[in-house]
Amino acid sequence: MTILVIAEHTNSALAPATLNTVAAAQAIGGDIHVLVAGQGVGAAAEAAAKIAGVAKVLVADNAAFAHQLPENVAPLVVELGKAYSHILAAATSNGKNILPRVAAQLDVDQISEIVSVESPDTFKRPIYAGNAIATVQSSAAVKVITVRATGFDAVAAEGGSAAIENISAGGDAGKSAFVGEELAKSDRPELTAAKIVVSGGRGMQNGDNFKHLYTLADKLGAAVGASRAAVDAGFVPNDMQVGQTGKIVAPQLYIAVGISGAIQHLAGMKDSKVIVAINKDEEAPIFQVADYGLVADLFEAVPELEKLV
Amino acid sequence: MKVLVAVKRVVDYNVKVRVKPDNSGVDLANVKMSMNPFCEIAVEEAVRLKEKGVASEIVVVSIGPTQAQEQLRTALALGADRAILVESAEELNSLAVAKLLKAVVDKEQPQLVILGKQAIDSDNNQTGQMLAALTGYAQGTFASKVEVSGDKVNVTREIDGGLQTVALNLPAIVTTDLRLNEPRYASLPNIMKAKKKPLETLTPDALGVSTASTVKTIKVEAPAARGAGIKVKSVAELVEKLKTEAKVI
Numbered sequence: 198m199t200i201l202v203i204a205e206h207t208n209s210a211l212a213p214a215t216l217n218t219v220a221a222a223q224a225i226g227g228d229i230h231v232l233v234a235g236q237g238v239g240a241a242a243e244a245a246a247k248i249a250g251v252a253k254v255l256v257a258d259n260a261a262f263a264h265q266l267p268e269n270v271a272p273l274v275v276e277l278g279k280a281y282s283h284i285l286a287a288a289t290s291n292g293k294n295i296l297p298r299v300a301a302q303l304d305v306d307q308i309s310e311i312v313s314v315e316s317p318d319t320f321k322r323p324i325y326a327g328n329a330i331a332t333v334q335s336s337a338a339v340k341v342i343t344v345r346a347t348g349f350d351a352v353a354a355e356g357g358s359a360a361i362e363n364i365s366a367g368g369d370a371g372k373s374a375f376v377g378e379e380l381a382k383s384d385r386p387e388l389t390a391a392k393i394v395v396s397g398g399r400g401m402q403n404g405d406n407f408k409h410l411y412t413l414a415d416k417l418g419a420a421v422g423a424s425r426a427a428v429d430a431g432f433v434p435n436d437m438q439v440g441q442t443g444k445i446v447a448p449q450l451y452i453a454v455g456i457s458g459a460i461q462h463l464a465g466m467k468d469s470k471v472i473v474a475i476n477k478d479e480e481a482p483i484f485q486v487a488d489y490g491l492v493a494d495l496f497e498a499v500p501e502l503e504k505l506v
Numbered sequence: 507m508k509v510l511v512a513v514k515r516v517v518d519y520n521v522k523v524r525v526k527p528d529n530s531g532v533d534l535a536n537v538k539m540s541m542n543p544f545c546e547i548a549v550e551e552a553v554r555l556k557e558k559g560v561a562s563e564i565v566v567v568s569i570g571p572t573q574a575q576e577q578l579r580t581a582l583a584l585g586a587d588r589a590i591l592v593e594s595a596e597e598l599n600s601l602a603v604a605k606l607l608k609a610v611v612d613k614e615q616p617q618l619v620i621l622g623k624q625a626i627d628s629d630n631n632q633t634g635q636m637l638a639a640l641t642g643y644a645q646g647t648f649a650s651k652v653e654v655s656g657d658k659v660n661v662t663r664e665i666d667g668g669l670q671t672v673a674l675n676l677p678a679i680v681t682t683d684l685r686l687n688e689p690r691y692a693s694l695p696n697i698m699k700a701k702k703k704p705l706e707t708l709t710p711d712a713l714g715v716s717t718a719s720t721v722k723t724i725k726v727e728a729p730a731a732r733g734a735g736i737k738v739k740s741v742a743e744l745v746e747k748l749k750t751e752a753k754v755i
Binding site for chain 2: 331372490
C-alpha cells in the first residue's frame, strides 16, 4: 500500500494540518508520499521532506496551481492518484474543495473528516453535527479521504529525509480564474492549532467589546474564536467562527464567553480537553459540557480573569 | 438563464438526534424534518437572481423519499418555478446523488446550479464538487457572494484565512455558505400558489443511473458523553482550578 497525502500549504510554507494528515496516513500504514502542488513551493516541499515518516515528496510547481483552483489541481491528483491505495487531504477549505472532485473523477465515494482509523478500509467520522459517530467501510480501489486534523496528533515536523521528485504535469483547465483574496491578519496563533482558544458570542454585544477577549488571549497566548451569532452580527470576521459550519477546534483549554452553546457551536469545540464557560444565564446549555462554569457578567469577569492569569 | 437548485430533506437543525439502540443509524421516526438550511440559502439566492432579471427560470430538484415533496413545495412557495423529485427510498451517498443530479443537468441544461455546501445530517460537503467533476463545470464552493456578469460568474468564497474571489465560466456549480444571504419566509398566498406549480417525479432507473456505492456504514454510535463539570463561585476560584486542578494555564 502506498498513500498519497495532499499537502496543505500557502505556497511559501507548509500548514500544520499536513502533519496531522500524515499521522492519519501512518495509522493506515504503508509508504507515504506527499504531493506539494502550487507555485514557488520550494520551501514547502523541503519542509514536507523533513516530516517524520514521509518516503517521497512529489512537487508540482506550476502557475496553474498557485491558488489551488480545483479545476486545475484535481486532474493532477486524479492522474497521480490512480497508482495509490489511499488519497488523503486535511479537511481544510482546500481539502474539502478539491478532494470530492477527485473522488468523482475516479468514480469512488469520498469519506469526509475521519477522526480515527480502525483498519486500512474502515474509518470513524462524526455525523449530525457530531451527535453521532459513524463507522464506515470502503471497498473502493482508491480510498479518497479527508482528515479532521484535531482527530490525530501531529507527527514530528523534523527527522525525515524524503527524496524530492519534481513532476511536470498539469496546466490551466481554462474554466476558472483567481480574481483576488482578502486574508484576515493576526499575530495570534492559528485558531485550529492553538493550545488555548478564547471565544465570544452574542453576549459580547458588539465588535468593540471583543478587545477584552483579545487582551485576555494575548496574555494566555491564545487564539480568539467566535460563535455564529457573533459573526452574523458583524462583531468579527467569519474565519473566526467555531462550529459545524466553521472551524473545528480541540485545544487544551476552550473558554466560551457569552456563548449559549447551540448544537452547531458544540460540534466545533466539544472535543476540547477542558471547557470553561462564562455566562450570566445559568440555564445556558454550554454549562452542560463545561468542566468549569462561572455564572457572572462577562464584562466584570473577563477583565478580572485577565488580571489574575 | 435557467438556474437549477438542489435541496435536501433533513432532520430539523434544532432537533437533538438520538442513535438507535441497535446502532444501525439515527432514530428519525416522528422527528421534525425540514429543508437543509444551506439549501434554503441556495433557493433564496436563485430567487434573488430572478428578481434581478438574471435568472429566467428556477428549477428545484430533490433526491429522496416521497415526503421530500414537502421541501420541494416549500422551495416553490419561496419562488421556484417548477420542481423535480428523483424518488429514492434508501439513503444515497453523495456520489450517487451527484450522478443523479448530473442526469437532471443533462436533461435541463441549466447555466447555473446552486447547492448548499453541506447537508447537516451527513455533514459530507461533497455533492456540489462531485457534480462539478461529473459535468466538467467549474465550481465556486462555500460562496458568500455570487455575481453573474455575461458568460462568467464571480464567486467570493469563504476560505480558512478569509475570503477568496474566483471567476468561473458558465455553466458553473456554486455551493452556498451561511453568509450568502438571509432566506425569506414563504407567505400564505405563495404557499397556496405553490400547490399548483408543476412537480415532476422521476426514478434513478428512469434516468439510467446506478446508485451503487463503494462505502457502507457499519454502525452508528453515540459520541462519548461529556458530563457537566462544576460551577465555580468567583474568577479567583476559576483561575486557581485551571492552574492546580486542570493544569492548563
